[in-house]
Amino acid sequence: MPKIDLYRNVHMGQRARLFTLATELGAADITHSGAAAEQAERCLAMTQELREHADHEDTFIHQLLRERAPEAADALDAEHIRLDAAFTTLDEQARSLPGTPADALPEAQHALYLALNEVISAYLAHLHLEETVAMPALWQYAGDTELDAVLAAFRGSRTPEEALTDLRRMLPALPPAVRAAIARGVVEAVPGQEAGLLAAATTTLSLGQRQRLYEDLGVPEAWALQVQP
Structure with a gap:
């Protein structure tokens, strides 16, 4: 581990x-x-x-x-x-x-x-x-x-908007496996809000990075774009 x-x-x-x-x-x-x-x-x-x-x-x-x-x-x-x-x-x-x-x-x-x-x-x-x-x-x-x-403690101190900003700043610089692990943990923490949250968190990714992330998560890109926050 x-x-x-x-x-x-x-x-x-x-x-x-x-x-x-x-x-x-x-x-x-x-x-x-x-x-x-x-x-x-x-x-x-x-x-x-x-x-x-x-x-x-x-x-x-x-x-x-x-x-x-x-x-x-x-x-x-x-x-x-x-x-x-x-x-x-x-x-x-x-x-x-x-x-x-x-x-x-x-x-x-x-x-x-x-x-x-x-x-x-x-x-x-x-x-x-x-x-x-x-x-x-x-x-x-x-x-x-x-x-x-x-x-x-740090995560608990962040508002939802601040946490989203943190993700947008960080995700584009990470290798695919790490990016997918973080994204998976985020969406699994908010049942029922997965589509909107994933769409919002990936706005700073390139097209190729987004496509790879959705492949790694095992979901179609269209699913992530169903709901905008």
Whole structure:
């Protein structure tokens, strides 16, 4: 039976969306009306999401880590200093972009792109530390019952809308078998609402990913599209 991993799936979703944001920001035609504001808002939304994610980890995971493996918890706390500085710089660059004069937009766009990539650089190091230091420490010093309780507490704190957003962010970045296992568990938890929930949760998947998911679940795609939430 696979080990309970509190970080893996959500981190895969974060990496995918950070890389996509960086690629699309770098290639964006910033001269179009509203484009600067759109790119700025995307960056601000990302830093807000990452801050909220850190708060969730601190509330539901890292208290246990501090109790069982304080040195690993201290290492994560040190990482937050670099992350906070990178987030602040990115936010400042993003907020200034929409008001930038047209002739200065190309350089401002690139400055925002560099700030975003600094966030990505710092964040990747943070994820690596959580996955290779914090999670192994929890495997060593906490049992499956405690790790299950962490997951249950987090899931219980999410509204249905927030849980749906979590799925949409995560599912496209996961391999088919993992995606199917998560989707199966979600739809089985709400008898009578399976069709609408599956349709809503898979809106961020590509056509090929959706088709593979329905095949793995053993249901026709039409079934998943019968009811919209």
